[in-house]
Amino acid sequence: MYKIVRKEILxxxxxxxxxxxxxxxxxxxxxxxxxxxIDEAGERIPLTIADFNREKGTVTIxxxxxxxxxxxxxxxxxxxxxxxxxxxLGVASHFEGLKKVAVIGGGLGTAIAYPQAKKLHSLxxxxxxxxxxxTQDLIILEDxxxxxxxxxxxxxxxxxxxxxxxxxxxxxxxxxxxxxYDLVIAIGPIIMMKMVSQLTKKYGIKTIVSMNxxxxxxxxxxxxxxxxxxGEIKFACVDGPxxxxxxxxxxxxxRRQMMYQFxxxxxxxxxxxxxxxxxxx
Amino acid sequence: xxxxxLRNMSKTKVVMPEQAPNVRNQNFLEVSLGYTExxxxxxxxxxxxxxxxxxxxxxxxxVWIPEFIKLVAAGDFKGAYDKIKETNNLPAVCGRVCPQExxxxxxxxxxxxxxxxxxxxxxxxxxxxxxxNRQVQPEPVPSNGKKVAVIGSGPAGLxxxxxxxxxxxxxxxxxxxxxxxxxxxxxxxxxRLPKDLVQKEIDAVKQLGVTIKTNMVIGxxxxxxxxxxxxxxxxxxxxxxxxxxxxxxxxxxxxxxxSANEFLTRINLMKAYQFPKTDTPVKVGKRVAVIGGGNVAMDAxxxxxxxxxxxxxxxxxRSEEEMPARLEEVHHAQEEGIIFKMLTNPTRIIGTExxxxxxxxxxxxxxxxxxxxxxxxxxxxTGSEHQFEVDTxxxxxxxxxxxxxxxTTSGLDTHAWGGIIVEEETGAxxxxxxxxxxxxxTGAATVILAMGAGKKSAKAIDDYLQSQVSSSRI
Numbered sequence: 001m002y003k004i005v006r007k008e009i010l011x012x013x014x015x016x017x018x019x020x021x022x023x024x025x026x027x028x029x030x031x032x033x034x035x036x037x038i039d040e041a042g043e044r045i046p047l048t049i050a051d052f053n054r055e056k057g058t059v060t061i062x063x064x065x066x067x068x069x070x071x072x073x074x075x076x077x078x079x080x081x082x083x084x085x086x087x088x089l090g091v092a093s094h095f096e097g098l099k100k101v102a103v104i105g106g107g108l109g110t111a112i113a114y115p116q117a118k119k120l121h122s123l124x125x126x127x128x129x130x131x132x133x134x135t136q137d138l139i140i141l142e143d144x145x146x147x148x149x150x151x152x153x154x155x156x157x158x159x160x161x162x163x164x165x166x167x168x169x170x171x172x173x174x175x176x177x178x179x180x181y182d183l184v185i186a187i188g189p190i191i192m193m194k195m196v197s198q199l200t201k202k203y204g205i206k207t208i209v210s211m212n213x214x215x216x217x218x219x220x221x222x223x224x225x226x227x228x229x230x231g232e233i234k235f236a237c238v239d240g241p242x243x244x245x246x247x248x249x250x251x252x253x254x255r256r257q258m259m260y261q262f263x264x265x266x267x268x269x270x271x272x273x274x275x276x277x278x279x280x281x
Numbered sequence: 282x283x284x285x286x287l288r289n290m291s292k293t294k295v296v297m298p299e300q301a302p303n304v305r306n307q308n309f310l311e312v313s314l315g316y317t318e319x320x321x322x323x324x325x326x327x328x329x330x331x332x333x334x335x336x337x338x339x340x341x342x343x344v345w346i347p348e349f350i351k352l353v354a355a356g357d358f359k360g361a362y363d364k365i366k367e368t369n370n371l372p373a374v375c376g377r378v379c380p381q382e383x384x385x386x387x388x389x390x391x392x393x394x395x396x397x398x399x400x401x402x403x404x405x406x407x408x409x410x411x412x413x414n415r416q417v418q419p420e421p422v423p424s425n426g427k428k429v430a431v432i433g434s435g436p437a438g439l440x441x442x443x444x445x446x447x448x449x450x451x452x453x454x455x456x457x458x459x460x461x462x463x464x465x466x467x468x469x470x471x472x473r474l475p476k477d478l479v480q481k482e483i484d485a486v487k488q489l490g491v492t493i494k495t496n497m498v499i500g501x502x503x504x505x506x507x508x509x510x511x512x513x514x515x516x517x518x519x520x521x522x523x524x525x526x527x528x529x530x531x532x533x534x535x536x537x538x539x540s541a542n543e544f545l546t547r548i549n550l551m552k553a554y555q556f557p558k559t560d561t562p563v564k565v566g567k568r569v570a571v572i573g574g575g576n577v578a579m580d581a582x583x584x585x586x587x588x589x590x591x592x593x594x595x596x597x598x599r600s601e602e603e604m605p606a607r608l609e610e611v612h613h614a615q616e617e618g619i620i621f622k623m624l625t626n627p628t629r630i631i632g633t634e635x636x637x638x639x640x641x642x643x644x645x646x647x648x649x650x651x652x653x654x655x656x657x658x659x660x661x662x663t664g665s666e667h668q669f670e671v672d673t674x675x676x677x678x679x680x681x682x683x684x685x686x687x688x689t690t691s692g693l694d695t696h697a698w699g700g701i702i703v704e705e706e707t708g709a710x711x712x713x714x715x716x717x718x719x720x721x722x723t724g725a726a727t728v729i730l731a732m733g734a735g736k737k738s739a740k741a742i743d744d745y746l747q748s749q750v751s752s753s754r755i
Contacts, residue, residue, distance in 0.1 A: 023497070023502050023503070024502070027501070027502060037459060041552075041558065041559045041560060042560050043551060043559075043560035043561040068560060083459070084459040084495070085496065086457070086496040086498060086502075087498075087501070087502070088501060088502075089498065089501060216543060216546055216547060216551070216561075217457075217458065219457050219501075219685065220523070220524060220684070220685060221523035221524065221525070221683060222542045222543035222546055223525050223527065223542070223543060224540075224543045227534075233529075233533070233534070238685065252534055255635070256534065256536060258536070259536045259537075260564070263556070263557075263562035263564075264562075
């Protein structure tokens with residue numbers, strides 16, 4: 001069992017939890033992920049490691065409540081325990097020989113971009129961070145990002161806070177203004193990572209994206225998370241989740257993400273009804 | 282009573298009751314229902330108790346077959362169980378999933394004129410009888426203080442761990458999944474091997490003093506060096522062959538294409554057949570094609586049928602004669618309405634505009650004369666391209682060893698295809714104090730061969746550690 005030692009509500013649908021998992025905390029590096037399962041009937045869900053504390057033996061996860069499992073996780077309180085928490089999985093990100101990097105976080109992707117920015121910053125690499133949200137209420141980790149960035153740009157689609165527009169607009173402007181990035185790291189919805197990759201390809205700037213396909217085991221034994229990179233099949237759980245954004249087949253990845261859309265909506269319905277019953281009781 | 286009446290000279294086995302095909306293909310309950318006490322005694326009387334005991338030689342772990350069968354014939358099921366347990370740590374599993382027809386039963390003297398004695402069925406009966414009627418608490422073995430780490434809790438790891446625990450070693454199994462059992466839990470379906478039964482067999486191994494740590498992906502959470510640093514003097518790798526092969530044909534990433542590993546893991550381990558009572562979904566369309574001819578393909582096809590598919594096809598590039606699946610499983614599948622498309626090879630999966638499977642494009646094959654390896658090679662019949670409509674495809678063309686441990690362990694020699702290179706008789710790898718066995722060494726094989734390898738290594742590990750003790754005393 002893995003204990004929830006801290007819980008924070010970051011925005012109406014995004015929550016942070018610090019989980020006691022000493023083995024995971026000891027080895028975790030930015031770019032890696034964990035798989036959790038709440039209880040016996042639960043499914044295995046991957047989440048990227050948002051932070052870790054080797055001394056305390058804890059791992060921080062940040063998740064958006066999008067379906068049955070994440071909603072149920074969100075209802076748990078500090079002191080509660082979850083049944084399974086396995087990791088660190090996937091390949092850690094590599095930052096050797098970099099001078100200036102742009103870190104792009106879209107929505108919840110900001111939580112995954114945070115440990116990357118933090119690590120880059122700690123290595124003395126110049127970090128420009130651009131984080132984008134639909135609207136002001138959804139902004140997360142602004143203060144944390146500010147601490148680990150040389151320059152932080154916050155964008156909202158509707159302009160309710162910070163710059164109005166998409167992260168790609170901000171990145172384009174930075175590059176046009178002469179920012180000489182040797183790497184762009186883009187983490188967020190697939191469509192956003194696709195747009196960033198298309199933009200940087202034009203400029204010939206190497207771009208790393210963090211893929212988040214459907215997973216089951218997370219150890220390379222089923223291939224449910226397979227994506228096409230440069231024409232070859234890769235398993236995101238063991239070969240990634242970081243890949244060269246200029247080589248990923250994003251359209252295929254978007255399509256594969258929709259595979260269980262129907263079942264997920266059915267789950268949400270069931271969950272909703274159960275919630276109602278519980279509150280009536 | 283005259284002694285002669287003890288023998289049953291029937292040429293055929295006592296029939297084992299099973300669920301009717303059209304009932305069982307709607308549920309996940311076990312197909313074969315097992316012998317009653319009377320049936321078991323009757324079948325046991327078919328054993329001639331021959332002196333040569335060729336059956337024992339056919340068993341990879343040399344179970345005392347005539348001895349236990351004699352006890353069954355006498356109605357001493359407790360004694361029969363203890364006899365089997367002397368060599369076999371998982372009898373309820375072996376009695377169900379071993380390919381007896383190519384092992385113990387193949388050599389049975391009775392098979393020369395009629396059917397072999399139902400050795401597997403009797404082993405299964407004895408194990409089930411024991412689980413239902415006895416609470417066995419094994420005698421605690423005094424610890425010798427030596428720590429051994431076992432990676433993987435499948436048949437190889439469980440068997441190695443149990444044998445070492447019986448010798449007094451402190452054994453810890455590290456399992457990547459959230460439950461132990463390996464392929465017994467995620468691969469073989471409930472209708473062939475009930476999971477609560479596997480759990481009971483695993484509990485029996487734990488009662489020997491074996492510790493099982495789940496959620497421990499060795500190679501990620503801990504390296505082999507770190508295990509050594511934690512005081513484990515020997516490491517046994519039984520990590521299996523969990524890397525799925527794909528066909529590398531166009532359309533393999535369309536929605537609705539599964540590896541058999543993913544399909545079966547969702548169903549067996551995550552209990553997707555109980556969705557939405559359980560949270561893991563699985564997508565099964567109306568028409569399902571399973572590619573391959575092994576046991577895994579049969580399991581996938583029969584599972585698909587039980588999940589409501591109207592038509593399920595086995596698509597295999599050779600003929601029925603060459604299928605590596607157990608004959609019994611092939612028969613069960615046929616009875617349940619699985620359609621066999623033999624000498625057929627997929628060339629392309631065709632998708633709809635929004636990326637879902639629409640059809641499978643195949644060619645027909647014919648078999649050449651046997652080559653020097655004795656295998657008849659399939660060749661494409663020209664002009665035989667055809668398509669048939671399917672909405673789910675399960676690829677069951679084999680697995681190779683998972684590369685995770687190899688990738689994170691320097692000095693561990695492996696074959697190009699991923700199998701760990703070991704000394705045949707001991708399972709010793711290229712690294713001192715590191716042993717390996719089961720599918721991690723051989724590639725996908727059988728449960729019983731993995732168990733045999735685990736036992737062999739347990740013996741070799743004991744010899745190794747004993748010799749270390751004596752040499753350190755000199």
